Amino acid sequence: MNAATNDEMLHALQRAAFSYFTHETNPANGLIADRTEPGGPASIAATGLGLSSYPVAAERGFLTRAEAAERTLVTLRFFAASEQSQAADATGWRGFYYHFLDINSGRRVWRCELSTIDTALLIAGMLTAAQYFGADNAAEVEIRELATMLYERVEWAWMLNGGATISMGWKPRSGFLNWRWQGYNEALILYLLALGSPSHPIEPGSYDAWTSTYRWKKVYGHEFLYAGPLFIHQLSHLWIDFRGIRDAFMRDKQSDYFENSRRATYVQQQYAVRNSRGLRGYGEHTWGVTASDGPGPAERKVDGVKRRFFDYRARGVPYGPDDGTLAPWAVAASLPFAPEIVLPTLQALTRHPLHLTSHYGFRATVNETFISRDGKGWVSPSHLGLNQGPIVIMIENYLSGLPWRWMRGCRPLVLGLRRAGFTGGWLGG
Numbered sequence: 483m484n485a486a487t488n489d490e491m492l493h494a495l496q497r498a499a500f501s502y503f504t505h506e507t508n509p510a511n512g513l514i515a516d517r518t519e520p521g522g523p524a525s526i527a528a529t530g531l532g533l534s535s536y537p538v539a540a541e542r543g544f545l546t547r548a549e550a551a552e553r554t555l556v557t558l559r560f561f562a563a564s565e566q567s568q569a570a571d572a573t574g575w576r577g578f579y580y581h582f583l584d585i586n587s588g589r590r591v592w593r594c595e596l597s598t599i600d601t602a603l604l605i606a607g608m609l610t611a612a613q614y615f616g617a618d619n620a621a622e623v624e625i626r627e628l629a630t631m632l633y634e635r636v637e638w639a640w641m642l643n644g645g646a647t648i649s650m651g652w653k654p655r656s657g658f659l660n661w662r663w664q665g666y667n668e669a670l671i672l673y674l675l676a677l678g679s680p681s682h683p684i685e686p687g688s689y690d691a692w693t694s695t696y697r698w699k700k701v702y703g704h705e706f707l708y709a710g711p712l713f714i715h716q717l718s719h720l721w722i723d724f725r726g727i728r729d730a731f732m733r734d735k736q737s738d739y740f741e742n743s744r745r746a747t748y749v750q751q752q753y754a755v756r757n758s759r760g761l762r763g764y765g766e767h768t769w770g771v772t773a774s775d776g777p778g779p780a781e782r783k784v785d786g787v788k789r790r791f792f793d794y795r796a797r798g799v800p801y802g803p804d805d806g807t808l809a810p811w812a813v814a815a816s817l818p819f820a821p822e823i824v825l826p827t828l829q830a831l832t833r834h835p836l837h838l839t840s841h842y843g844f845r846a847t848v849n850e851t852f853i854s855r856d857g858k859g860w861v862s863p864s865h866l867g868l869n870q871g872p873i874v875i876m877i878e879n880y881l882s883g884l885p886w887r888w889m890r891g892c893r894p895l896v897l898g899l900r901r902a903g904f905t906g907g908w909l910g911g
Contacts, residue, residue, distance in 0.1 A: 488825050491832060492877050493542075495814065498843035499873035500544050502865055503532040512557025513585050517864040518842075523592070524585040527600040531871025533557060533607030534720065537614035538878045538885065551621045554611045558628040561604075564588055566635075570654050577636030577682075578652070579604060595651030595659060598641050602672035605633050606721050609675075609895065613888040633894070638676035639684050646691035648672060648684070664695040666709045670718040670739070678898025689902045693731045701800055702752040706745040707731070710798015712772040713872075715743040716815040720875045723886035726907025727899065738907075744819040751823055753799040760787065761806040763850030763859065767830035770813040771797045771804055777852040777860040778805065784851055791852050806851030810844040815872035817880040842870065 506515040513524035514532045533554060540550040564573035571589045573579060580590040581597040612629035615622040641649050647662045648669070663669040673692060676684045699708040709715060718724075724739035732738050754769035762784075778791035791805045798804070810831050817824045831844065842865045850859035875885050889895055890908060905911055 488829070489881070491829060492817075492881065495828070495832075495843055496538075496542065496874055496877040497544060498841060499811075499814075499870045499877075500535055500539050500542075502842050502867060502870040503535055503539075503874075504545075506865075506867065507532065507553070508585050509556065510586075511560040511588055512553060513560070513583060513588060514867050515585055516582060516868075517846075517866045519864055522585075523582040524588075525582060525600070525867055526579045526597070527581075527603040528867025528871065529557060530600075530604035530607030531720075531867060531875070533604075534610040534885070535871055535874040537610060537888065538874055540614075541878075541882075541884060548621075551615055551625060554615065554625055555621055555628075558608065558611070558625060558632065560588060561632055562628050568654050572654075574601075575652070575654070576640055577601075577632070578641070581651075593653070595653050597651050598648055598663070599650070599669055599672050601636065602669075602675050603717075605636060605675055606671055608632055609892050610721065610885065610888060613892050633675075634679070634681040636675075636679065637682045638679050639682050641676075642684060642688060646688055647695075648676065648688065648692075663692060666696050666707045666714065668714050668717040671721060674718075674722070674895060674898035674902060676898070677901040678894035678896070680894060683901075686901050686903065690730075693729065696731060698735065701749050702756075704745040704749050704752075705735075706737075706749070707735070707739075707742050709746070710771075710801060711796050712746065712750055712770060712799075712809070712812045712816065715746040715819075716812070716872055716876065719743060719818070720872060720879070721885065721889045722895070722899070723879075723883070723890065723908065727904045727909050728906050729903045733905075740819065743816070747816040747820040747823065750799055750816075751827075758800075759804060759806075760785070761804070761851050763806070763808070763848075767827045768808060768834070769827065770809045770811075770816075771799045771807070772809045772812040773797065774807055774809045774812075774847045775862050775864065775866075776805055776807040776847065777849050780852070782852065784853065789851065791849070805849065807847050807849045809847045809869070811846065811869040811873050814844070815876045817876050821880060843873065 514528040516525035536550040539545040540547045566574050578596040578601045581594040581600050582591050584591050608629040612626045615625040643649050643658045649658045650661045651659045673689050697708045728738050751769050754764040757764040773796040776792045778793050780791045846862040846866050848861050852860040
């Protein structure tokens with residue numbers, strides 16, 4: 483497939499994925515729906531990914547710069563004015579926000595937690611906006627001022643709860659959750675933002691405590707910092723160009739997080755090719771196991787084998803869980819790491835009958851092993867904002883590197899990298 487054909491496919495996929503953020507957003511407050519489910523809540527993570535995608539849309543002509551700025555301002559003004567208190571239906575507390583919010587009122591729903599990781603994704607989107615909208619006009623000045631204020635309001639150190647590592651969250655009645663961030667996971671961006679905070683920073687020792695729980699493994703001949711779900715190897719990379727920059731852990735392994743994600747991408751493909759579980763539809767150009775929706779919970783006998791199917795689950799390779807559910811968006815989000823295997827896979831997926839779906843592009847997940855009454859495999863009924871954003875941003879990082887270049891100028895994020903011990907590459911010594 484020639485470069486022109488690949489670019490045409492990527493532009494179409496990027497535009498389709500971005501359209502989620504224009505159609506699934508409340509224009510009154512900028513909150514973005516968690517998924518395409520009538521009456522469902524907004525997700526602060528999806529909202530952060532929307533904020534990160536608006537600059538890309540402005541550069542690609544999906545929105546004008548003025549339209550992108552206006553959408554951004556509506557969102558930032560909402561969070562700036564939202565209730566920060568210990569009330570059970572507040573929007574947030576101590577600068578953090580609840581994972582899910584009523585998309586109309588902006589208040590907490592489902593007794594969900596103040597989420598450290600989802601707040602980090604929201605703040606990353608705000609800081610992206612502050613980096614992109616650098617003009618002297620009133621709208622862009624206000625964007626920068628609000629984004630800075632909202633970031634500096636987050637009391638990152640409070641979420642340590644007296645321990646070395648960051649808590650996963652807090653609830654108004656029961657307090658801090660019992661779980662802390664440990665093992666390699668999506669919390670890399672969380673730790674870097676917390677380290678770089680000019681107002682409520684954590685200490686570098688917290689980062690060291692987190693990385694001490696890492697696991698280095700060798701799978702299918704690839705040595706890498708292990709995490710099973712593919713999204714873990716992508717999420718922090720939406721904003722940070724890890725090529726050539728290393729913390730102490732990666733210096734010891736003579737690698738970096740970008741190379742690590744490249745290896746993880748190859749492990750995913752190899753897992754599908756080997757297909758030791760005998761799942762339908764896996765192969766060289768059909769792979770991508772990650773945290774995702776699924777067709778379960780259910781048990782069925784397929785090809786003489788009794789199988790369990792899950793609903794939402796952090797699926798991973800090679801140790802599972804895995805029930806045959808693949809996420810095409812996760813393939814697209816690996817594009818910068820291994821285009822030589824991702825591009826042929828995306829081309830194949832665009833021709834696959836289960837993957838061709840609505841104007842938002844690929845469905846969230848498909849499962850060919852779970853056969854419906856019409857004899858076809860299962861297709862997720864929803865699109866998710868958390869899936870659409872990485873498609874938009876990582877395609878742009880592959881094509882132009884613009885999001886990475888914007889965030890190289892984000893001073894607190896650069897400070898966070900330095901306080902975490904990163905050196906080399908574009909960071910220097």
